Amino acid sequence: MRGKLGRLFAIGVILIGLFLVLGRDWLADRAFQRALDTSVGVDQSAALPDGLHAYVCGSGSPMPDATRAGPCIAVLAGQQAFIFDAGSGSIRKLLRMGFPIPKAQAAFLTHLHSDHFDGLGELLLQAWVGGSRSAPLPVHGPQGTDQVVGGLMQAYQIDKGYRIAHHGAAIVRPEGFGGAAQIIDLPAGANSAVVHDRDGVRITAIRVDHAPISPALGYRIDYKGRSLAISGDTVFSASFNAAAKGVDVMFHEALNMEMVAALGAKLAERGRKDSAQIMTDIQNYHASPVDAARAAQTAGAKALVLYHLVPPVPVRLIERKFLGDAPAAFDGDLRLAEDGMMISLPAGGKSIDFSNAF
Numbered sequence: 243m244r245g246k247l248g249r250l251f252a253i254g255v256i257l258i259g260l261f262l263v264l265g266r267d268w269l270a271d272r273a274f275q276r277a278l279d280t281s282v283g284v285d286q287s288a289a290l291p292d293g294l295h296a297y298v299c300g301s302g303s304p305m306p307d308a309t310r311a312g313p314c315i316a317v318l319a320g321q322q323a324f325i326f327d328a329g330s331g332s333i334r335k336l337l338r339m340g341f342p343i344p345k346a347q348a349a350f351l352t353h354l355h356s357d358h359f360d361g362l363g364e365l366l367l368q369a370w371v372g373g374s375r376s377a378p379l380p381v382h383g384p385q386g387t388d389q390v391v392g393g394l395m396q397a398y399q400i401d402k403g404y405r406i407a408h409h410g411a412a413i414v415r416p417e418g419f420g421g422a423a424q425i426i427d428l429p430a431g432a433n434s435a436v437v438h439d440r441d442g443v444r445i446t447a448i449r450v451d452h453a454p455i456s457p458a459l460g461y462r463i464d465y466k467g468r469s470l471a472i473s474g475d476t477v478f479s480a481s482f483n484a485a486a487k488g489v490d491v492m493f494h495e496a497l498n499m500e501m502v503a504a505l506g507a508k509l510a511e512r513g514r515k516d517s518a519q520i521m522t523d524i525q526n527y528h529a530s531p532v533d534a535a536r537a538a539q540t541a542g543a544k545a546l547v548l549y550h551l552v553p554p555v556p557v558r559l560i561e562r563k564f565l566g567d568a569p570a571a572f573d574g575d576l577r578l579a580e581d582g583m584m585i586s587l588p589a590g591g592k593s594i595d596f597s598n599a600f
């Protein structure tokens with residue numbers, strides 16, 4: 243009996259081995275076909291409930307980070323999609339998340355530090371080619387946004403010619419190339435202004451404090467009773483906290499001063515004096531995790547998601563050190579953003595649903 247079982251076991255192992263060797267290609271074909279069926283040309287957002295959905299396409303900063311792209315938060319509100327900042331590497335993450343690029347209505351820049359727009363060229367290209375646009379993507383931002391958009395379009399002229407010549411003007415429409423800068427000029431004395439109001443989606447630009455960089459903006463997005471606020475780069479800002487009053491989710495930048503100081507000290511010790519000085523300089527125009535927690539508490543936000551994390555937080559073990567006393571300063575749900583994070587706020591509901599698209 244034992245010998246018989248042994249023989250059966252051996253035959254089973256051989257059959258499985260044969261299947262794995264001979265069936266590898268068949269399995270690979272099946273897996274590829276399945277990926278084609280489930281993802282290519284499929285609007286992943288169609289399955290989402292009506293509401294506000296935030297896509298964390300970039301939770302990092304200018305510092306090199308293996309897992310976090312430069313700052314980028316995209317929002318789907320009903321059938322309208324928007325992208326707030328486009329840091330380096332973020333647009334690939336955004337598309338990987340199933341963001342519906344053909345629904346993109348506009349991009350919004352918080353300010354013109356390059357780490358907030360060094361993926362904008364890629365966004366404009368993807369919106370044009372991947373989004374089959376027949377008009378440039380509006381890019382809203384502070385004074386100087388026209389120079390940034392104009393410069394990128396100049397840089398992409400040669401590429402534009404290649405693509406139209408190769409695919410034809412009926413496929414990549416020349417008139418859909420690039421961006422159309424829309425300058426946001428908050429009147430003196432005003433700390434906020436509505437910059438988009440259509441089909442129930444209202445976007446408010448908010449003056450924040452990133453001095454000496456001025457103007458710098460944050461944004462609030464409202465749709466069917468649900469709301470998000472995005473700080474951009476700022477210190478603890480009374481105007482931002484006031485405009486973000488009662489939001490479901492606040493995205494706030496965060497820089498851990500002690501950790502950045504330690505980075506600076508190490509750089510100085512190793513003779514990198516210029517880089518060490520930069521570590522000192524950047525501390526005065528960013529918010530600490532505790533500042534961000536106080537901001538969310540002041541605004542009465544239900545959840546706080548820290549992004550634009552400086553320095554990088556590569557492993558979970560360091561998260562607690564990064565947060566420091568922040569959890570004690572905020573009563574709501576406090577999280578560190580990570581690329582691929584999605585936050586859904588169904589219309590007519592109260593839930594804040596976190597998931598990860600990767």
Ligand SMILES: [Zn+2]
Pocket residue numbers: 353355452455475
């Ligand atoms: Zn900045």
Ligand SMILES: [Zn+2]
Pocket residue numbers: 303304313355357358475550
């Ligand atoms: Zn920044």
